[in-house]
Amino acid sequence: MVPLNQNLQKLFNIAQKTTKTGIGLMSGTSLDGLDIALCSFTGNGLQTRFKLLRFITIPYPQSFKEEVQQVFARRTADLEQVTLLNAFIGNYHGELVLKALLDWGMDAAAIDFIASHGQTIYHAPKRLHQRAGYPNATMQIGDGDHLAVKTKILTISDFRQKHIVAGGEGAPLALYGDVLLGSKAGENRILLNIGGIANLTYLPADGDSAKVLCTDVGPGNTLIDAVCRKYFNMDYDRDSAIANRGEVNEILLAALLDHPFFAERAPKTTGPELFSMDYVLQAQARSGTVDIAKEDLISTLSAFTATAISNFITANIKAEGLNVFLSGGGARNPFVVARLKQALANTRIADTNSLGIDPDAKEAILFALLGNEALCGEPIAIGNNPAVLMGKFSFPL
Incomplete structure (x- = not known):
C-alpha cells in the first residue's frame, strides 16, 4: 500500500480524534474586528457536543477598515486592490490568531484546525443581480493557504461556495x-x-x-x-x-x-x-x-x-x-x-x-462547528436545504 503524504496523514489523524480543538474565525460586514472562538468538539452531526474555551474580538484599525471599504459591496472595484487584500487578509488574520494564542498561553501545535469565514466583499444572489445566464454568487476574501502557512495550522475556508453549487444562495449558513x-x-x-x-x-x-x-x-x-x-x-x-x-x-x-x-x-x-x-x-x-x-x-x-x-x-x-x-x-x-x-x-x-452560547461568539462558533463537520461529519438533510459538507482545506506545509 502506498503511504499517505504527510499532509493527508495528519488530516486523517485529526479526523479520527475523539475530541478536536478548533478555532472559528468570523469577520462580518460591520468590519468591527475579527471574532476568534477557541472550541473543543466531540462527535458530529446531531451528536455534536462543544465547549467554548476562549473568545476574543480583536478590533480592526481604521486604516484596515478603509482599505476593505474600497472594495466592499461595490459593483465596480479596483481589481488589484481585491487581489492584494485576498492575500493580505489571510496573513493578517493569521497574525491575529497567533496573537490570541499567545495571550491565552497556548501553542499553535495544540490546535487541530482553523475554520475561517473570510471577509465578504460582495454577495450576489440571482434575485439581486438579475443577469441572465449567471448563477447565485458570493465572494469572501482572505486566502486560506496564507492563513495556514502563517499559523502552521490546518485551515478550512471558503465555506459558502459549496452551498451555492448545491443550489443554495451561500447564506445564511x-x-x-x-x-x-x-x-x-x-x-x-x-x-x-x-x-x-x-x-x-x-x-x-x-x-x-x-x-x-x-x-x-x-x-x-x-x-x-x-x-x-x-x-x-x-x-x-x-x-x-x-x-x-x-x-x-x-x-x-x-x-x-x-x-x-x-x-x-x-x-x-x-x-x-x-x-x-x-x-x-x-x-x-x-x-x-x-x-x-x-x-x-x-x-x-x-x-x-x-x-x-x-x-x-x-x-x-x-x-x-x-x-x-x-x-x-x-x-x-x-x-x-x-x-x-x-x-x-x-x-x-x-x-x-x-x-449557554456567548451571543458575541455565536457566529465564530458556528464556523468552527462547520470545520468540525468538514473533518468528520456527513451531509445533513434539513428540509429542502442543500445537504453538503462545506469548506476547502489548506495545509500549512
Missing part, C-alpha cells in the same frame, strides 16, 4: 450550526442573529426538519452603522444613545419598508449591496424626509431593523410558545431589542446566553 446546537424537543425556537444583516433560524418543537426555516430577513446593523459613520463620526450607536435622542419618522419608515425583498418568499438572502446608504437616501427622497434631524434618522433606521424582523416573524412563523434567542451586535442595541419586544409581545425574547 447559520442553519447547520443552529440546528445542531440550538434545537430542543418540545420548544419552538428562533435563533435570531442581528449582525450587519439580520438572519434567523426557526427550530420547530416537533423536530420536523421540513419545517426548519433559515433566512435573511433584512438589515441588521448595517444601515445604522453607515449613518453613524457618515454623520456622527462613530462606528455604531453605542447603547442606542443617538436613537434614544431622536424620534421615529413614520413616513420614512414606511418608505424603507417599501421594497420587493420583504414580500419575497423565504428562504432568501441579502446584503449591503441592497441595504446601503443609497437605499437610505432614495427612501428619504421618495418620502420627502431628506431634511429630518440626523438623530431622527438613526431612530428610524433602528426601528426599520426591528420592524422588518418582527413583520417577518409575525407573517411567516405561526407557532405557539415561541422563544427567540438573540445574538450579534444588535442583541446589545437596547432600542432595537425594545422595539422587538413591543412588536412580539407574546414571545419570550432573550439572548443566546440562555442556551
Whole structure:
C-alpha cells in the first residue's frame, strides 16, 4: 500500500480524534474586528457536543477598515486592490490568531484546525443581480493557504461556495450550526442573529426538519452603522444613545419598508449591496424626509431593523410558545431589542446566553462547528436545504 503524504496523514489523524480543538474565525460586514472562538468538539452531526474555551474580538484599525471599504459591496472595484487584500487578509488574520494564542498561553501545535469565514466583499444572489445566464454568487476574501502557512495550522475556508453549487444562495449558513446546537424537543425556537444583516433560524418543537426555516430577513446593523459613520463620526450607536435622542419618522419608515425583498418568499438572502446608504437616501427622497434631524434618522433606521424582523416573524412563523434567542451586535442595541419586544409581545425574547452560547461568539462558533463537520461529519438533510459538507482545506506545509 502506498503511504499517505504527510499532509493527508495528519488530516486523517485529526479526523479520527475523539475530541478536536478548533478555532472559528468570523469577520462580518460591520468590519468591527475579527471574532476568534477557541472550541473543543466531540462527535458530529446531531451528536455534536462543544465547549467554548476562549473568545476574543480583536478590533480592526481604521486604516484596515478603509482599505476593505474600497472594495466592499461595490459593483465596480479596483481589481488589484481585491487581489492584494485576498492575500493580505489571510496573513493578517493569521497574525491575529497567533496573537490570541499567545495571550491565552497556548501553542499553535495544540490546535487541530482553523475554520475561517473570510471577509465578504460582495454577495450576489440571482434575485439581486438579475443577469441572465449567471448563477447565485458570493465572494469572501482572505486566502486560506496564507492563513495556514502563517499559523502552521490546518485551515478550512471558503465555506459558502459549496452551498451555492448545491443550489443554495451561500447564506445564511447559520442553519447547520443552529440546528445542531440550538434545537430542543418540545420548544419552538428562533435563533435570531442581528449582525450587519439580520438572519434567523426557526427550530420547530416537533423536530420536523421540513419545517426548519433559515433566512435573511433584512438589515441588521448595517444601515445604522453607515449613518453613524457618515454623520456622527462613530462606528455604531453605542447603547442606542443617538436613537434614544431622536424620534421615529413614520413616513420614512414606511418608505424603507417599501421594497420587493420583504414580500419575497423565504428562504432568501441579502446584503449591503441592497441595504446601503443609497437605499437610505432614495427612501428619504421618495418620502420627502431628506431634511429630518440626523438623530431622527438613526431612530428610524433602528426601528426599520426591528420592524422588518418582527413583520417577518409575525407573517411567516405561526407557532405557539415561541422563544427567540438573540445574538450579534444588535442583541446589545437596547432600542432595537425594545422595539422587538413591543412588536412580539407574546414571545419570550432573550439572548443566546440562555442556551449557554456567548451571543458575541455565536457566529465564530458556528464556523468552527462547520470545520468540525468538514473533518468528520456527513451531509445533513434539513428540509429542502442543500445537504453538503462545506469548506476547502489548506495545509500549512
